[in-house]
Each structure stands twice: as structure tokens, then as C-alpha cells.
Amino acid sequence: SLHGKTALITGSTSGIGLGIATALAEAGANIVLNGFGEIDTAHKQIAQHGVAVIHHGADLRRPDEITDMMAFAAGEFGAVDILVNNAGIQHVAPVDDFPTEKWDDVLAINLSAAFHTIRLALPAMREKHWGRIVNIASVHGLVASSNKSAYVASKHGLVGLTKTVALELAHTGITCNALCPGWVLTPLVAKQIEAKAREQGLSQAQAQALLLAEKQPSGAFVTPAQLGALTLFLASEAAAEVRGVAWTMDGGWTAQ
Numbered sequence: 387s388l389h390g391k392t393a394l395i396t397g398s399t400s401g402i403g404l405g406i407a408t409a410l411a412e413a414g415a416n417i418v419l420n421g422f423g424e425i426d427t428a429h430k431q432i433a434q435h436g437v438a439v440i441h442h443g444a445d446l447r448r449p450d451e452i453t454d455m456m457a458f459a460a461g462e463f464g465a466v467d468i469l470v471n472n473a474g475i476q477h478v479a480p481v482d483d484f485p486t487e488k489w490d491d492v493l494a495i496n497l498s499a500a501f502h503t504i505r506l507a508l509p510a511m512r513e514k515h516w517g518r519i520v521n522i523a524s525v526h527g528l529v530a531s532s533n534k535s536a537y538v539a540s541k542h543g544l545v546g547l548t549k550t551v552a553l554e555l556a557h558t559g560i561t562c563n564a565l566c567p568g569w570v571l572t573p574l575v576a577k578q579i580e581a582k583a584r585e586q587g588l589s590q591a592q593a594q595a596l597l598l599a600e601k602q603p604s605g606a607f608v609t610p611a612q613l614g615a616l617t618l619f620l621a622s623e624a625a626a627e628v629r630g631v632a633w634t635m636d637g638g639w640t641a642q
């Protein structure tokens with residue numbers, strides 16, 4: 387049980403982050419939400435598990451706002467025990483046509499934000515001799531796809547950061563690991579399905595089937611609830627010696 391523990395999940399107003407926040411709340415953790423959009427809906431979904439929940443709207447492109455968010459979490463709950471770096475964005479374009487400001491945003495949100503939350507969360511975790519850091523990377527932290535230079539670079543970087551932090555903390559009760567999901571049907575992927583349907587003159591259902599067929603042998607989406615369950619395991623005592631892994635949940639994508 388995670389009663390008495392506090393989990394901060396970045397980008398948790400939607401998709402995978404909300405699924406992970408829900409799993410941690412079910413196990414009794416107090417929750418710090420972050421992200422834009424449907425904040426009230428996310429808040430209600432978490433609160434129904436009887437845990438304390440707060441939201442901070444830090445824009446993760448801004449280190450000063452990340453500092454505010456971490457101070458806010460510590461002020462409300464004492465410390466962050468479980469840190470899930472989940473927020474991420476995608477932009478699809480060939481490298482020689484990639485908008486430079488998009489490159490900066492992808493790297494800032496998908497990679498640099500995790501550096502900042504980790505460095506700010508660690509002092510309190512060290513004091514408690516316990517902590518769990520889970521970085522939501524991607525299969526694109528392990529392999530590439532065309533037209534996703536910033537995303538693939540950021541996710542490979544996040545896996546590298548994960549391994550380094552895990553080694554630095556190897557003699558402590560703090561673990562750091564990465565999850566590498568394949569396709570999950572969230573707003574981030576819905577946009578790519580819509581683009582595919584538009585470009586190739588397909589129905590949504592056809593575009594969705596094609597997207598899965600290209601990369602994911604199972605032909606089925608991974609779900610936020612499945613990723614929530616895996617995060618819950620990594621937060622458990624049974625996972626105390628899982629350190630520095632890049633753990634796939636990808637319907638066979640990277641087995642090919």
C-alpha cells in the first residue's frame with residue numbers, strides 16, 4: 387500500500403499520466419497532478435479514491451515553474467516520494483524541415499524537465515532513504531522511426547538519464563527506471579491517426595489499423611491502466627532492486 391506516500395506525475399491531466407495517477411491513487415498515495423486541459427475531470431477521477439489531490443499547472447518548458455511546482459508539492463505534502471516524469475509531446479516532420487522551436491519544446495518537455503524534477507526531488511528522497519523515480523520514455527527510447535528526430539532524441543536521452551541516475555543512487559533506497567510503451571490510444575496518438583487518415587484518404591478505423599500493423603505485432607493498443615499497474619509494481623518493495631532498466635510494454639514492437 388502507498389498510504390502516507392506522495393506521488394507527483396507530470397502531464398497527468400490526460401492519457402498515460404492520468405492512468406498512472408489513478409493506479410497510484412487506488413493504492414492510497416496522495417497525488418500531485420500537473421498538466422493542461424481537463425483539470426477538473428482529472429481531479430475528480432483521482433479524488434474518488436479518497437486520497438488527497440492537488441494540481442500545479444507548471445509549464446514544463448520553464449525551469450522556474452518546475453521549481454515552483456516541486457516547492458508547492460513539498461509544501462502541501464512534505465515531500466515527493468514517487469516521481470513519475472510522464473509529460474511529453476510529439477512533432478512529426480523530416481529533420482531538414484523540423485521547426486527549430488518545436489525541437490526546443492520537445493527536448494525541454496520530454497527530457498530537460500525530468501532532469502529538473504529529479505534534481506529537485508532527490509534531497510528529500512535521500513533524507514527518507516526511499517524514493518521511486520519512473521520516467522515514461524517510449525519504444526522510441528530504444529529504436530527510431532522516420533520523421534520523429536526530436537522525439538527519438540529526447541526519449542533516447544531520457545533512457546540515458548535514467549541509467550545514470552540509477553547508478554548514482556545504486557547504494558540508496560531510491561530507484562530510477564524507465565518505461566518504454568508502444569502505441570497507446572491517447573490524444574497524442576489520435577492526432578497521428580487523424581493525420582494518417584487525412585493524408586492517405588482512409589477512415590479513422592483503417593488509419594488506426596494501419597498504424598498498429600506498421601509497428602505493433604499484437605495489433606492492439608497498450609492501455610494507460612496497464613502502464614499504471616507496471617508503475618505500481620516499480621513503486622513496490624518487490625521492485626527495490628530493479629534499477630536503471632528501460633522496460634518495454636509494446637505489443638512486441640521492439641522484439642522484431
Ligand code: NAD
Nearest residue numbers: 397399400401402421422445446473474524569570572574
Ligand atoms: P497526452 O497528450 O494524452 O498527455 C500529455 C500530458 O502532458 C497532458 O497532461 C498535457 O497537458 C501535458 N503537457 C503537455 N505539454 C506540457 C507542458 N509544457 N507542461 C506541462 N504539461 C504538459 O499524451 P500521452 O500519450 O498520454 O503521453 C504521455 C507520455 O507517454 C509522453 O511522454 C509520451 O511521449 C509517452 N508515450 C506515449 C505513447 C503513446 O502511444 N501514446 C507511447 C510511448 C510513450
